[in-house]
Amino acid sequence: MGSTAYISLKDVIFSRSGRRIFDGITLDIPRGRITAIMGPSGTGKTTLLRLIGGQLRPDSGSVRVAGHEVPRLKRKALYALREKMGMLFQSGALFTDLSVYENVAFPLRVHTRLPEDMIHDIVLMKLEAVGLRGARHLMPSELSGGMTRRVALARSIALDPELIMYDEPFAGQDPIAMGVLVKLIRDLNSSMGLTSVLVSHDVPESLSICHYACIIADGKVIGEGTPGELKAHPSDQVQQFLQGQPDGPVPFHYPADDAGKDFGLEGDA
Amino acid sequence: MAQRTIEIIVGLFMVAGLAALLVLALQVSGLSPKAAESTYTLYANFNDTGGLRPRGKVSMAGVTVGTIESVSLDKETFQARVKMSIYDEVDNIPADSSAVIRTSGLLGEQYIDISVGGDMESLQDGDTFYSTQSAMNLERLISNFASGR
Amino acid sequence: MLDRIASLGRLGLNVVASLGRSGRFLAGVLSGVPRPVTGFPLLVRQIYEVGVLSLAIVVVSGLFIGMVLGLQGYTILSDFGSEAAIGQMIALTLVRELGPVVTALLFAGRAGSALTAEIGLMKATEQLSSMEMMGVDPLRRVIAPRLWAGFIAMPVLALIFSVVGIYGGMLVGVEWLGVFEGSFWSNMQSSVDFTDDVMNGFIKSVVFGFVCAWIAVFQGYDCVPTSAGISSATTKTVVYSSLAVLGLDFVLTAVMFGDF
Numbered sequence: 107m108g109s110t111a112y113i114s115l116k117d118v119i120f121s122r123s124g125r126r127i128f129d130g131i132t133l134d135i136p137r138g139r140i141t142a143i144m145g146p147s148g149t150g151k152t153t154l155l156r157l158i159g160g161q162l163r164p165d166s167g168s169v170r171v172a173g174h175e176v177p178r179l180k181r182k183a184l185y186a187l188r189e190k191m192g193m194l195f196q197s198g199a200l201f202t203d204l205s206v207y208e209n210v211a212f213p214l215r216v217h218t219r220l221p222e223d224m225i226h227d228i229v230l231m232k233l234e235a236v237g238l239r240g241a242r243h244l245m246p247s248e249l250s251g252g253m254t255r256r257v258a259l260a261r262s263i264a265l266d267p268e269l270i271m272y273d274e275p276f277a278g279q280d281p282i283a284m285g286v287l288v289k290l291i292r293d294l295n296s297s298m299g300l301t302s303v304l305v306s307h308d309v310p311e312s313l314s315i316c317h318y319a320c321i322i323a324d325g326k327v328i329g330e331g332t333p334g335e336l337k338a339h340p341s342d343q344v345q346q347f348l349q350g351q352p353d354g355p356v357p358f359h360y361p362a363d364d365a366g367k368d369f370g371l372e373g374d375a
Numbered sequence: 376m377a378q379r380t381i382e383i384i385v386g387l388f389m390v391a392g393l394a395a396l397l398v399l400a401l402q403v404s405g406l407s408p409k410a411a412e413s414t415y416t417l418y419a420n421f422n423d424t425g426g427l428r429p430r431g432k433v434s435m436a437g438v439t440v441g442t443i444e445s446v447s448l449d450k451e452t453f454q455a456r457v458k459m460s461i462y463d464e465v466d467n468i469p470a471d472s473s474a475v476i477r478t479s480g481l482l483g484e485q486y487i488d489i490s491v492g493g494d495m496e497s498l499q500d501g502d503t504f505y506s507t508q509s510a511m512n513l514e515r516l517i518s519n520f521a522s523g524r
Numbered sequence: 525m526l527d528r529i530a531s532l533g534r535l536g537l538n539v540v541a542s543l544g545r546s547g548r549f550l551a552g553v554l555s556g557v558p559r560p561v562t563g564f565p566l567l568v569r570q571i572y573e574v575g576v577l578s579l580a581i582v583v584v585s586g587l588f589i590g591m592v593l594g595l596q597g598y599t600i601l602s603d604f605g606s607e608a609a610i611g612q613m614i615a616l617t618l619v620r621e622l623g624p625v626v627t628a629l630l631f632a633g634r635a636g637s638a639l640t641a642e643i644g645l646m647k648a649t650e651q652l653s654s655m656e657m658m659g660v661d662p663l664r665r666v667i668a669p670r671l672w673a674g675f676i677a678m679p680v681l682a683l684i685f686s687v688v689g690i691y692g693g694m695l696v697g698v699e700w701l702g703v704f705e706g707s708f709w710s711n712m713q714s715s716v717d718f719t720d721d722v723m724n725g726f727i728k729s730v731v732f733g734f735v736c737a738w739i740a741v742f743q744g745y746d747c748v749p750t751s752a753g754i755s756s757a758t759t760k761t762v763v764y765s766s767l768a769v770l771g772l773d774f775v776l777t778a779v780m781f782g783d784f
Contacts, residue, residue, distance in 0.1 A: 161656060199651050213659075213660075216660050392683050395684045396726075399683065399718075402713075484714075
């Protein structure tokens with residue numbers, strides 16, 4: 107696994123506002139495959155993406171992407187590396203004052219000196235890949251949530267990156283939109299030879315398309331493997347998460363005082 | 376809105392600002408294009424310059440002929456030494472003229488008025504006025520009047 | 525009791541930390557020399573948003589303030605029989621003080637808060653983050669044009685304010701209250717000096733423009749990316765800008781117009 111890993115984190119420790127989010131986490135993300143990173147809310151999955159993208163620096167440990175040690179990169183080298191990455195944010199993060207066409211054209215205009223007609227062709231091809239070529243003149247405010255994400259996806263593949271990161275792509279989507287996204291993620295990964303990292307807590311969808319998955323909880327990896335391996339994983343915590351059981355290693359009740367005290371029942375009244 | 380339209384509007388905005396600056400320069404502060412005239416220097420010593428300030432007016436028969444450059448103290452004679460810039464074209468001030476400090480209006484700014492003498496010779500660059508009259512001191516005038524002098 | 529002192533200390537440390545952040549932020553914004561071809565249209569667009577769209581409030585306020593100065597000034601000066609000095613009173617008040625200061629306060633309220641809200645919203649919807657991930661520096665692309673636009677637009681607005689105010693004062697003094705037009709202007713011209721009054725007022729407005737724009741963009745960039753955070757940031761922009769303008773005005777006036 108080590109030599110084909112596109113992204114590799116070793117003993118990464120990261121804290122924010124006094125809370126230790128990652129406590130010596132180690133994981134490898136293989137090249138050319140769809141990897142899902144799952145875990146309960148608040149375990150720092152989005153933070154992980156930011157560490158990979160170099161927006162945050164770990165307190166200690168190594169973050170290697172495509173052979174580069176990301177925290178040590180100087181600004182110019184970091185920005186050059188980012189041209190090879192695409193990221194799909196949870197909210198789409200389209201630029202609200204630009205049309206759909208201009209949003210997708212943005213990375214092309216900034217990073218390349220291609221003539222206008224070439225940009226036109228590339229933008230339309232990317233929009234066609236996500237099925238929204240006809241929507242190119244709309245403004246972001248006129249798009250539905252699912253369409254926004256698809257346009258953001260088209261924008262993130264505009265420069266033909268090597269890596270795409272998806273931050274909770276399935277959150278709050280209706281079944282059809284979900285199906286569309288699943289198809290797109292799978293097709294893009296195989297047709298463009300991308301490495302895809304999918305951060306989600308949507309178990310059925312994520313397991314249905316990923317080749318490899320990691321489950322993170324309490325700042326560490328508690329289980330990893332192919333979907334088949336994970337379903338048979340011995341750990342109770344992993345099983346509770348995968349099957350969605352309300353009570354288990356993560357308890358149902360928030361820690362509270364003895365019920366008798368709260369309800370005024372004291373043995374002999 | 377099209378980029379072209381915005382550029383035109385912003386251009387107009389900057390022109391409006393420039394126009395405002397011009398109005399302030401010409402209409403409001405009375406900056407005249409003749410400001411860089413060539414001048415020569417004359418001096419005058421006074422016992423009391425009152426409220427005379429640099430950039431004050433120097434006039435003759437009511438016409439502005441120069442400006443006050445500086446007002447300083449002569450440490451030997453303990454008089455005030457006023458340095459004036461007179462326009463070059465006013466080059467025939469008689470050598471026995473006197474410099475008088477006057478007030479415009481009752482409470483207005485103070486300026487120097489040149490009272491013309493009769494000498495054939497004129498004051499040259501660097502000369503000093505022979506006779507001067509100091510600023511009128513209001514309190515002295517009132518106390519003189521009050522004590523019946 | 526000890527808790528109170530500790531929280532006071534924490535407040536002080538937070539203030540110092542945020543001042544430090546704003547300094548580093550400014551260095552980051554100014555260090556990138558903007559590319560002339562791509563940067564210029566962005567700058568022009570921002571001057572439009574920040575300057576042209578503030579014209580309405582500046583012109584209306586200037587007119588009314590000029591007219592009030594005319595009215596009040598006339599009342600006070602007529603006690604001394606010096607109504608003719610009203611021209612110089614209005615002009616000096618506007619050009620030296622009210623022009624730069626009131627325009628800066630209006631700017632902070634209208635354009636400054638709009639800048640903060642816009643940048644804060646871009647931060648909250650992760651637009652700034654996604655720009656970073658695309659290899660575009662948001663400081664250069666989003667923040668710098670807005671900072672320079674404020675720096676350029678404010679002095680222009682202050683000049684327009686002063687001129688409109690003087691015109692308003694003239695309307696009241698000459699047309700309505702009957703001051704002689706000739707002496708209105710000639711008294712003004714003899715007492716307003718271009719270098720000492722107009723230029724000093726202009727320098728003040730340049731300084732205020734820079735400070736207000738800096739505070740506005742920093743608060744937007746630094747805010748907590750939630751709706752509560754954005755509203756708190758816009759409030760801070762208006763309050764801090766106003767305090768900074770008034771404080772700087774005192775310092776600049778003492779330096780420029782004092783004989784100390």
